[in-house]
Amino acid sequence: MRGMNRRACALCWAILLAAVLAAVYLLGLLIPDEAVAGSFLHAKEAPSLAHPFGTDALGRDLLMRTLKGLSVSVTVGIAASVISAVIAVFVGIAAATGSKRLDALINWCIDLVMSVPHTVLVILISFALGRGLKGLLIGIAATHWCSLARLIRGEVLQLRAQPYVSVSGRLGKSGGWILLHHLLPHLAPQFFVGLVLLFPHAVLHEASVSFLGFGLPPEQPAIGIILSESMRYLSTGMWWQAVLPGLTLVLIVLLVDRLGNQLQMLLDPYSAQE
Amino acid sequence: MPLEARNVFFRYHRKSPWVLENRSLTVGRGERLALLAPSGYGKTTLALLLAGYLQPARGEILWDGKPLPAKGVCPVQLIWQHPEKAVNPRWRLRKVLEESGRLTEDRLASFGIERAWLDRFPRELSGGELQRFCVARALLSGAEYLICDEISAMLDAITQAQLWNVVLEEAEKREMGLLVVTHNRRLAERIASRVVDLSEEPAQ
Numbered sequence: 348m349r350g351m352n353r354r355a356c357a358l359c360w361a362i363l364l365a366a367v368l369a370a371v372y373l374l375g376l377l378i379p380d381e382a383v384a385g386s387f388l389h390a391k392e393a394p395s396l397a398h399p400f401g402t403d404a405l406g407r408d409l410l411m412r413t414l415k416g417l418s419v420s421v422t423v424g425i426a427a428s429v430i431s432a433v434i435a436v437f438v439g440i441a442a443a444t445g446s447k448r449l450d451a452l453i454n455w456c457i458d459l460v461m462s463v464p465h466t467v468l469v470i471l472i473s474f475a476l477g478r479g480l481k482g483l484l485i486g487i488a489a490t491h492w493c494s495l496a497r498l499i500r501g502e503v504l505q506l507r508a509q510p511y512v513s514v515s516g517r518l519g520k521s522g523g524w525i526l527l528h529h530l531l532p533h534l535a536p537q538f539f540v541g542l543v544l545l546f547p548h549a550v551l552h553e554a555s556v557s558f559l560g561f562g563l564p565p566e567q568p569a570i571g572i573i574l575s576e577s578m579r580y581l582s583t584g585m586w587w588q589a590v591l592p593g594l595t596l597v598l599i600v601l602l603v604d605r606l607g608n609q610l611q612m613l614l615d616p617y618s619a620q621e
Numbered sequence: 622m623p624l625e626a627r628n629v630f631f632r633y634h635r636k637s638p639w640v641l642e643n644r645s646l647t648v649g650r651g652e653r654l655a656l657l658a659p660s661g662y663g664k665t666t667l668a669l670l671l672a673g674y675l676q677p678a679r680g681e682i683l684w685d686g687k688p689l690p691a692k693g694v695c696p697v698q699l700i701w702q703h704p705e706k707a708v709n710p711r712w713r714l715r716k717v718l719e720e721s722g723r724l725t726e727d728r729l730a731s732f733g734i735e736r737a738w739l740d741r742f743p744r745e746l747s748g749g750e751l752q753r754f755c756v757a758r759a760l761l762s763g764a765e766y767l768i769c770d771e772i773s774a775m776l777d778a779i780t781q782a783q784l785w786n787v788v789l790e791e792a793e794k795r796e797m798g799l800l801v802v803t804h805n806r807r808l809a810e811r812i813a814s815r816v817v818d819l820s821e822e823p824a825q
Binding site for chain 1: 672673674692693694695698699701703706707708709711720721722758762
């Protein structure tokens with residue numbers, strides 16, 4: 348990559364990371380259910396060539412189970428962070444362009460949601476909505492928009508003070524036109540970077556809430572479930588049940604974080620020409 | 622159809638002192654009025670009020686005897702001191718001009734704009750070149766009055782002369798009213814048909 352400039356480099360990285368993510372998702376979908384079926388003949392085996400991640404107490408292959416679980420995690424992460432980011436954009440714009448009372452109300456709501464630990468809130472919402480994928484998704488989506496909404500509110504306030512926005516009004520453009528042509532294009536970088544940086548949070552919360560038993564049902568292969576099952580056998584020396592699936596989760600999260608940083612570099616006008 | 626500020630009061634916050642106190646000013650159609658004063662006398666504030674960017678606390682801004690229209694293209698257009706803040710940095714300059722209404726490319730030469738600049742971004746042009754776009758945008762909107770708030774303060778002598786030639790030529794051709802806000806007495810006397818000095822003229 349020596350011949351390329353930083354921008355081309357970042358673009359390559361972004362494409363590569365996005366491809367890896369898509370591959371993880373598809374792989375999880377393509378793995379048949381038989382691959383994660385249990386066999387008591389092979390229970391509690393250490394990592395080997397046949398089972399690179401070893402097997403769990405029910406004799407299920409942990410590599411296959413981890414891959415399937417990652418696919419679920421990626422789905423939850425993407426869906427929850429997209430919903431969160433969209434909520435954040437709407438709330439942020441409403442706070443910045445609405446009346447002072449609306450702004451105060453929204454800020455109060457943001458403070459309220461931020462003052463309660465995320466995990467507690469996710470557990471409460473997920474539990475109230477009957478757990479499962481739906482409850483978990485709504486729980487995560489409803490708790491992660493706050494900081495991005497605050498960021499977007501600030502950005503819109505700053506943009507609205509710019510002369511070119513007021514000039515637009517004097518040239519006869521309506522508020523909606525200004526929002527669409529002046530404000531939203533400026534918010535796109537914040538939106539995408541915020542979206543990607545929300546993803547790790549969403550995935551880790553999904554795993555931790557499932558680990559605590561308030562999220563996905565136990566038969567579903569998910570990283571949180573795998574980790575919580577492994578806890579029972581950890582003291583008997585079966586380290587691979589926790590370490591290897593946990594490591595892959597950390598890897599995916601790091602990957603997406605890296606993707607976010609690359610995107611930030613690509614979309615930020617101050618580094619756009621490096 | 623004169624543009625008139627009648628007994629205007631303005632302050633930026635309820636508790637701050639008046640920036641403008643009982644100030645009146647009239648610009649006629651076809652007139653070139655220069656507004657002269659040291660910093661802090663409210664020149665820019667008056668310009669913003671006359672172009673409808675701000676509303677006076679007391680008094681009124683009248684265009685043809687009526688208040689300025691709140692919607693639609695304002696017949697009074699202001700050209701800002703800093704052109705780089707008055708154009709969207711993410712837009713190509715073609716879009717900047719299109720925002721004012723109909724962009725007719727054959728008129729660009731008279732504004733001193735080269736056709737190749739239309740596909741560039743604002744940061745790729747110099748201040749003087751950008752200011753020509755702001756002038757063109759204001760003129761293309763079909764304004765009757767042009768308020769120039771120190772539009773040539775950051776330009777060198779040659780670029781200033783070029784810019785003013787464009788503005789004066791168009792203003793004369795279309796019989797527009799011109800309000801020139803400046804620090805520079807020489808410039809004011811050269812351009813304007815009448816000079817008002819806010820620091821000499823006491824508030825009525």
